[in-house]
Amino acid sequence: xxxxxxxxxxxxxxxxxxxxxxxxxxxxxxxxxxxxxxxxxxxxxxxxxxxxxxxxxxxxxxxxxxxxxxxxxxxxxxxxxxxxxxxxxxxxxxxxxxxxxxxxxxxxxxxxxxxxxxxxxxxxxxxxxxxxxxxxxxxxxxxxxxxxxxxxxxxxxxxxxxxxxxxxxxxxxxxxxxxxxxxxxxxxxxxxxxxxxxxxxxxxxxxxxxxxxxxxxxxxxxxxxxxxxxxxxxxxxxxxxxxxxxxxxxxxxxxxxxxxxxxxxxxxxxxxxxxxxxxxxxxxxx
Amino acid sequence: xxxxxxxxxxxxxxxxxxxxxxxxxxxxxxxxxxxxxxxxxxxxxxxxxxxxxxxxxxxxxxxxxxxxxxxxxxxxxxxxxxxxxxxxxxxxxxxxxxxxxxxxxxxxxxxxxxxxxxxxxxxxxxxxxxxxxxxxxxxxxxxxxxxxxxxxxxxxxxxxxxxxxxxxxxxxxxxxxxxxxxxxxxxxxxxxxxxxxxxxxxxxxxxxxxxxxxxxxxxxxxxxxxxxxxxxxxxxxxxxxxxxxxxxxxxxxxxxxxxxxxxxxxxxxxxxxxxxxxxxxxxxxxxxxxxxxxxxxxxxxxxxxxxxxxxxxxxxxxxxxxxxxxxxxxxxxxxxxxxxxxxxxxxxxxxxxxxxxxxxxxxxxxxxxxxxxxxxxxxxxxxxxxxxxxxxxxxxxxxxxxxxxxxxxxxxxxxxxxxxxxxxxxxxxxxxxxxxxxxxxxxxxxxxxxxxxxxxxxxxxxxxxxxxxxxxxxxxxxxxxxxxxxxxxxxxxxxxxxxxxxxxxxxxxxxxxxxxxxxxxxxxxxxxxxxxxxxxxxxxxxxxxxxxxxxxxxxxxxxxxxxxxxxxxxxxxx
Numbered sequence: 001x002x003x004x005x006x007x008x009x010x011x012x013x014x015x016x017x018x019x020x021x022x023x024x025x026x027x028x029x030x031x032x033x034x035x036x037x038x039x040x041x042x043x044x045x046x047x048x049x050x051x052x053x054x055x056x057x058x059x060x061x062x063x064x065x066x067x068x069x070x071x072x073x074x075x076x077x078x079x080x081x082x083x084x085x086x087x088x089x090x091x092x093x094x095x096x097x098x099x100x101x102x103x104x105x106x107x108x109x110x111x112x113x114x115x116x117x118x119x120x121x122x123x124x125x126x127x128x129x130x131x132x133x134x135x136x137x138x139x140x141x142x143x144x145x146x147x148x149x150x151x152x153x154x155x156x157x158x159x160x161x162x163x164x165x166x167x168x169x170x171x172x173x174x175x176x177x178x179x180x181x182x183x184x185x186x187x188x189x190x191x192x193x194x195x196x197x198x199x200x201x202x203x204x205x206x207x208x209x210x211x212x213x214x215x216x217x218x219x220x221x222x223x224x225x226x227x228x229x230x231x232x233x234x235x236x237x238x239x240x241x242x243x244x245x246x247x248x249x250x251x252x253x254x255x256x257x258x259x260x261x262x263x264x265x266x267x268x269x270x271x272x273x274x275x276x277x278x279x280x281x282x283x284x285x286x
Numbered sequence: 287x288x289x290x291x292x293x294x295x296x297x298x299x300x301x302x303x304x305x306x307x308x309x310x311x312x313x314x315x316x317x318x319x320x321x322x323x324x325x326x327x328x329x330x331x332x333x334x335x336x337x338x339x340x341x342x343x344x345x346x347x348x349x350x351x352x353x354x355x356x357x358x359x360x361x362x363x364x365x366x367x368x369x370x371x372x373x374x375x376x377x378x379x380x381x382x383x384x385x386x387x388x389x390x391x392x393x394x395x396x397x398x399x400x401x402x403x404x405x406x407x408x409x410x411x412x413x414x415x416x417x418x419x420x421x422x423x424x425x426x427x428x429x430x431x432x433x434x435x436x437x438x439x440x441x442x443x444x445x446x447x448x449x450x451x452x453x454x455x456x457x458x459x460x461x462x463x464x465x466x467x468x469x470x471x472x473x474x475x476x477x478x479x480x481x482x483x484x485x486x487x488x489x490x491x492x493x494x495x496x497x498x499x500x501x502x503x504x505x506x507x508x509x510x511x512x513x514x515x516x517x518x519x520x521x522x523x524x525x526x527x528x529x530x531x532x533x534x535x536x537x538x539x540x541x542x543x544x545x546x547x548x549x550x551x552x553x554x555x556x557x558x559x560x561x562x563x564x565x566x567x568x569x570x571x572x573x574x575x576x577x578x579x580x581x582x583x584x585x586x587x588x589x590x591x592x593x594x595x596x597x598x599x600x601x602x603x604x605x606x607x608x609x610x611x612x613x614x615x616x617x618x619x620x621x622x623x624x625x626x627x628x629x630x631x632x633x634x635x636x637x638x639x640x641x642x643x644x645x646x647x648x649x650x651x652x653x654x655x656x657x658x659x660x661x662x663x664x665x666x667x668x669x670x671x672x673x674x675x676x677x678x679x680x681x682x683x684x685x686x687x688x689x690x691x692x693x694x695x696x697x698x699x700x701x702x703x704x705x706x707x708x709x710x711x712x713x714x715x716x717x718x719x720x721x722x723x724x725x726x727x728x729x730x731x732x733x734x735x736x737x738x739x740x741x742x743x744x745x746x747x748x749x750x751x752x753x754x755x756x757x758x759x760x761x762x763x764x765x766x767x768x769x770x771x772x773x774x775x776x777x778x779x780x781x782x783x784x785x786x787x788x789x790x791x792x793x794x795x796x797x798x799x800x801x802x803x804x805x806x807x808x809x810x811x812x813x814x815x816x817x818x819x820x821x822x823x824x825x826x827x828x829x830x831x832x833x834x835x836x837x838x839x840x841x842x843x844x845x846x847x848x849x850x851x852x853x854x855x856x857x858x859x860x
Binding site for chain 1: 385400560566
């Protein structure tokens, strides 16, 4: 049973961590938290099932197409829900605009795809069943590749350093001549890819289901809130911890109480440390 | 009276609906009325308080199951069951709302969303009470309320009641404080608004409304299952308010009716209704942030007179609070990281004296002011009022001690009228409690009359009385500076702290400002004046302190400072 809890916990935890990283990517480029983060995960799963399962496209092109679709949604988010409200960031209109867009994506999927969970195709199919089934390790692999890739991007490449510069001080970065707007669009596209990857890799586990968007929105936000905004390592640790905690609670006390437990922990941690467990407090308002 | 006319017309017309229409519309109309019972309360939280509570369906669910279970399992009277639903809703409203005291915007929205998910799951799992997926019958009302039109009129009456109650709150110090917290939280603290208490009270009220709405909803549905409480419904409530416009009651009321009717008049679109609402939300945010209320606000579309000039009437200043002694700073040290913004400062501000505080940028002037008004807690030393130490990091306490202030950048409540912007300064002078306000009892009405008179008086003193009804964000910069002074004066303070009041003013306006400040001091108010205009400082100050790098460089009468060698070379030039 322990193996089953760990396998499922780490798998969903990796998915939550990826959605958390999606939140972070959008946040560091624009100081905006977007409700579309979880929907990107949902769309990744639905597009994968659509292209590979329903339309019969081979796995690799289907995968690329699904991620490209999510990247496009990321860019659309930036154009219609983020850019117009960036001028008045302190009014927090982005909460409303991204909520509107996220709901549109969710409802469109519900109507045009299905309101029932749909199967996601087997991708590799070597070990069937048990804790080493691909549905458990695919999200972990996706998460590991993403984290390693982002580390490489930020530490070794010029573009990655430009991303960091914008996240650190947008104003100064612009003064140095960095193409802030293009980098922001690129960040949103990247966020789309990461979110889509989360949904695609966890497709066999969570199925292609429109309601996954809202679920991932919340459970992907928990690691961000716990780990501190913009902190990818915090999101990774927080995501895995959340996944294992949730699955353990699921096995021990049952689904409803597991949800209540997750929610309670989330609220308590936030109330005690609003800046997250690994974040630093901010002050100076006057 | 005039304010209530549109509402009387609207509800009057709605009450006539039974004469023109069939049972089908009775159900639709009842639904709109039931939703409004919730939305009307939620409007105070979202529209006025600016708290993004998107998961209010949780409270509707709780109310619905409480009322249904009370009737079905314990055989309670349906009206008592509604009352119970209201009580449970009020309690849950506070629980849902409390995180708002610590968490901002997106975080708070997420917690309400999480709460909504949890409640539905519990409803599904707790079968012995809720009937689980099979459901439970809603409370049945006795005759004649059990007919479609009977229930419609009953729900309509409650909707009208909620409109009246929420309007009483909206047009009181509570409503103004909510808007102040939304648009100018820092200013709200300076005038003594205690956010935790205010928000808990309002969450209690809106939770009660939502609970009762839940009970009514269960009756309307006749049978409820957890499916009935979809997140879409929650979003509909939220969007109705934003479509209607923030800080308005009529706007969200119309928004609520429109959103309830939309799927009915466009039947093929029913499946797409949530999609359309979401698109509407996006469109409103991007294109028309004021919503329906902004369309209806004809008064603020009239152009203002050009070439307005501010003519203060310093002679009108009369009363002021009795000072409990001088404001004394003793060896105050405050460092931000490695920077010592204030480095061992001693200073005394006396009642009836204008105390100038000057120095180069970054010398710690505004920081000193922020220590006195409680935004920063010094690491060493104390600020005293008389012999009592001023509590640290607690700006809400200053108004009650008779210390008012203005800000370097005017902290206006843009969408409120100039009069309301000033009235907010005397929030702590209100005597009526929340319940008295909700039911518009005599003490509340007396409060409103007195505060309005005091605000008009303060506006007349600074010379802005002609603009009292104008929305504050339409004012010029200089007018905002005087508006902030009026907001300080209405408190009848013992001390006023002015942070660069002359910045951005013309030379004529500066002269008038100087006369006004002089008159305030003559009446016994102690004034701390942080300024860069050396002329103004030397004209009106009784005492000047010069700061440099957080330390006192010189202190004395204007004449002594003007002759001080180091000050001249470091700051004044010459």
